Amino acid sequence: MWALLPILLVVWGTVGFWLVSLFSFPSTCGSDPPQSCIFGQVLNLGAFLVVWISYLRFQQVRNWGCPCALNTAGLVLGLLCALGASVVANFQQSNQLETHLFGVFLAFVVGVIYFWVQAALSTRVKPRGVGCWVGPARFCLSAPLPLDSASVCTLHGLGLKSEAAICEWTLTLTLFLLFGLFAEDFRYIESCSIRLRSRAPSPALELGAASTQTLAS
Known part of the structure; x- marks a missing residue:
């Protein structure tokens, strides 16, 4: 189920984006209504799904025996x-350009770094059952992303908006x-739960409670 x-x-992101705009900047289709309404809803739900996927991936790698700082960095x-x-x-971008560009930086640049981290984690953990093709595929898809990001900025600066x-x-x-x-990694997840662990009382509090009970008796 979690693989879905x-x-x-x-499916949600691709279909939603293509319904809103073709051959224009993704950010442009979010400037004017009614396209901006669809664009915003697609991204908001997509952000929620990314949070869940990031958390599941973090827990999965940790359960595979890799509680390293790299995995924590991936979650962040x-x-x-x-x-x-x-x-x-x-x-x-038509209303708050600076804030919009900051969001673009987080979504794209940080997103690229996130998948570089995941590609590195794929080389450190090799669980049974997961397809051996996932790691190389993740690396091959992540490798050209920095160049693609730089191309967007360069071409936009040169005025080549279509490119x-x-x-x-x-x-x-x-x-x-x-x-x-x-989806290939999550195919082997049977269940996922979040547990709340109560903090143990400090020795000083336990001693104070014992003293109170002694005086009361």
Whole structure:
């Protein structure tokens, strides 16, 4: 069941984006209503799914015996990527350009770093059952993303908006595809639960409680 979560993100994001705009910047389609309403809803739900996927991936890698700082960094980067998508959805470039660009940075640049971290984790943990093709596929898809990100900025600065839009769409769809690869990893998750652990009382509090009971008796 959990394997459907990445697939839902890929289908929801891809179909939603293509319904709103074709061959223009993804951010442009979020500037004017009614497209901006659909664009915002697509990204907000997508951000929610990214949060869940990032948390599941973090717990999965930790359960595989890799409670390392790199895994924790991956969780933080994934949450920042989700935050960036939500910022892009709610702060249109026609109204709050600086805030919108900050969200773009979190969604794209931090998202690229997130998948580089996941590619590195794929080389450190090799669980049984998970397809051996996932790690190389994740690395091959992540490798050109920095160049793609730089191309978007360069082409946009040169005034080549159509070419820059194509690069931005390529970057967006590649990120969706990378999230979709988690379906192979999550295919082996039977259940997921969040437990609340009560903090043990300090020795000083226990001693104080014992003294109170002694005086009362």
